[in-house]
Amino acid sequence: MIQQVTTQDFPELTDVWEASVRATHHFLTEADIQYFRPLILEQYLYAVDLACVKDEAGKITGFIGVADGKIEMLFIHPAARGQGIGKALLQYAIIEKGATSVDVNEQNEQAVGFYLHSGFRVTGRCETDSLGKPFPLLFMELGFKIL
Numbered sequence: 001m002i003q004q005v006t007t008q009d010f011p012e013l014t015d016v017w018e019a020s021v022r023a024t025h026h027f028l029t030e031a032d033i034q035y036f037r038p039l040i041l042e043q044y045l046y047a048v049d050l051a052c053v054k055d056e057a058g059k060i061t062g063f064i065g066v067a068d069g070k071i072e073m074l075f076i077h078p079a080a081r082g083q084g085i086g087k088a089l090l091q092y093a094i095i096e097k098g099a100t101s102v103d104v105n106e107q108n109e110q111a112v113g114f115y116l117h118s119g120f121r122v123t124g125r126c127e128t129d130s131l132g133k134p135f136p137l138l139f140m141e142l143g144f145k146i147l
Contacts, residue, residue: 005050023078064089071102
């Protein structure tokens with residue numbers, strides 16, 4: 001189910017990124033999306049170890065990017081949400097790539113809830129994103145639930 005990504009997949013990944021962002025990142029303006037889109041395609045995808053899920057037709061429905069034990073990106077196409085793709089990609093990142101941390105836009109409440117439900121806990125906060133833009137980040141670490 002989880003597949004590696006090639007550079008030929010980058011345009012499709014970028015399309016999935018944009019569709020996902022438009023569905024979940026309501027705090028971004030159109031100008032913000034247009035600013036980030038070329039960065040995703042030309043820089044950010046190259047900086048991470050990528051894996052994806054494709055549907056029966058071979059279309060990418062979701063992807064994850066990990067670097068140095070940190071989840072740097074996890075995006076699911078809106079039409080594929082609720083099918084367990086995010087959970088499968090997250091489990092892959094944790095088990096296969098050793099991912100234990102993630103930075104999440106605080107204003108993306110769905111993502112914050114997803115990571116909290118998946119066993120992550122908030123360990124810190126910053127008023128701006130990594131580019132200094134006014135999008136607060138929550139720093140999250142994988143915690144261990146005591147039964």
